[in-house]
Amino acid sequence: MSTVLVIGAGGVSSVCVHKMAMNKHIFTDIHLASRTRSKCDAIAASVKQRTGVDVATYEIDAEEVPAMVNLIRKVKPSLVVNLALPYQDLPIMDACLEAGVDYLDTANYEPKDEAKFEYKWQWAYHDRFKEAGLMALLGSGFDPGVTSVFTMWLKKHRLKSIRQLDILDCNGGDHGQAFATNFNPEINIREVTAPARHWENGEWVETPAMTTRTQFDFEAVGTKAAYMMYHEELESITKFNPEIERARFWMTFGDEYIKHLTVLQNVGMTRIDPVKYQGKEIIPLQFLAAVLPKPETLGETTKGNTNIGVIATGEAIDGSGEKTFYINNICSHEAAYEETGNQAVSYTTGVPAMIGAAMMVSGQWRGEGVFNMEEMDPDPFMEMLNAHGLPWQVKELSGPVDF
Template identity: 75%
Template sequence: MPVPGHALVIGAGGVSSVAVHKMAMNPDIFGTVTLASRTLSKCDAIAASVKDRTGETVATHQIDADDVDATAALIDKVKPDLLVNLALPYQDLTLMEACLKTGVPYLDTANYEPKDTAKFEYSWQWDYQDRFRDAGLMALLGSGFDPGVTSVFASWLKKHHFDRIRTLDILDCNGGDHGQAFATNFNPEINIREVTAPARHYENGDWVETPALSHKQSFDFPEVGEKNMYMMYHEELESLVTHLPEIERARFWMTFGDAYLTHLEVLQNVGMTRIDPITYQGQEIVPLQFLKAVLPEPAGLGATTKGKTCIGDIATGTPKGGGDEITKYLFNVCDHEEAYRETGNQAVSYTTGVPAMIGAAMMLQGTWSGTGVFNMEQFDPDPFMDMLNKHGLPWEVRDLDDPLKF
């Protein structure tokens, strides 16, 4: 039996809250959990909730994750076995640098983004491959739901059902209602940057770019119902077509309600989604960052959010052993209210925080191991899929008559 490990979690939002609660619920894997963020009071609030719900103690620290030396000093002080980055994607590279400086493995849930450009790609982190390999360290990228579970879903389908996956569609539906006129269920700045960026999908060896939210179709989601979903770009497409090169077409779809899109259009039209700085009363501000400050905090939406999420993969291709093409739909349904009862957070945070915990468990227990920088689909999916069933994100696979048409 592996010795329980020590995870240092950076970041104190809703995803972090879920991950830390779930780590504390598994002390046989996570013997020690340390939580650090720029705002110590947020860490202390999570630690108090964990103590109340599980009886476990979580140590807390204040840290500026943009400061490599300060982060390295904290790592040297607390001596973790793994750094779990649940801060913002802007901080991925500084935290990877701190891990290299101190000899500690690294895990995150989202790829690096430069602050001044809404650009979503793995190139910056993949460039760390040689440095992590030469240091004998492992970095696991994108251990959330999408990316993360959706990538594992694809590799599980390939392992158990397909000789070759020809087309892959990832569908993300949040059927929850939080009762707010306009709010985002995860970090507003990241959410709006993603939604307003041009859509891209992979087809026949090339990336095809289209205007944001220009392609829509309806889909009947299990336990949620029929919703409009829109094609957009998401980073797991890049890693999946790299590591499953037989894929001819890969697309990502996300649902949005009419009210959300109307608010977003107005905010765009008045310049509130801009990410370039402007000068106001002698001070430089970024409109989108100001908007984030006035919108509801996603971590505070759990108490009022009702409904379910449904996220999964639709794959079409040649079945094991050959024959006519088949289509499989592999998905998870998560209930907002059940997630809140367990961890005090809504399902969007839950569906990302639980896979972060599972990815950390895979690394601490040595189930997934290696030196260098890895994406989720590069490892055996079975132990991860087993833990999803055991820790609150059960999945189901169904046969479909046809691939997703568009």
């Protein structure tokens, strides 16, 4: 029995709010706010049509802390679910502290003027949340989020310790567009064009973006080229599993995506510093994001599957020596669209956001302070994945995967 306030009205928010409405026994009162209220109203109308549940909507600038505080006090939620942009994490956390309410997000903070995302800014809030008796849960999406939970489930049930870890994110969907991103274009391109980093022998190793490539045969998708890049769960997974010798993150990209992105970089359209145009300052990447197809519009045309998982090698719990396990989820773009009106990339983030929120409001995950997914018991979360559209499978491999 809980009231929740969701901030943001993109595809992930749409999925999360739809799934909350489908679990009315957990989320009894759902409120949705974003900078553009019409987007909230469209989500609310879809939710009403599909589930019969009413969602209250509001207009809010999430970076305006006093306005956020006023909205939180008006709604009186037990939890604020931040599905806005990563730039807005800190002001929303500030508002939650002032209003005295728990906080959840799916992506860690990054400054607007630097493509650098890490947890230090949010971890610095730990003492303030603890002193206030509040809980903040970071990164309850798929990656980060489910991949972290997958890792900890393996460590609880299969491996005493983990020596090597590889996270593999494959989107095998085809949306029919020449170039489009499956989540916020600005965030997507900032991630992809940032230098790659992986964890090896106690330190971060940095390599140029999109230069380390491998091939992997993904079930229900096929063999795809995967590129090593940095992703935030590498930071939290290695922090809470210090025995890991090597941890890497891989994401698949098609040749057309790489070709278009290379051209856009070469002509300066991925820049995040302001440039003068007709007497006004604009950010090229923000302008590019404005002209690209909106991710939430891709659901109807996207066909195929996603396949996201973790391969971990380490000492087996049963004392049988070193073993390798692969745990993953396969999600259909068509099935995701049929259920929520959104494609699978939004679905695979929005469902875990709902589950993380359910863990908190039900009291299954509790604490005072700022927490990452790795610090929580993976079992109830894993059970809800199976029950709410993201079933997982685990299998033992013959040995470590050598990329």
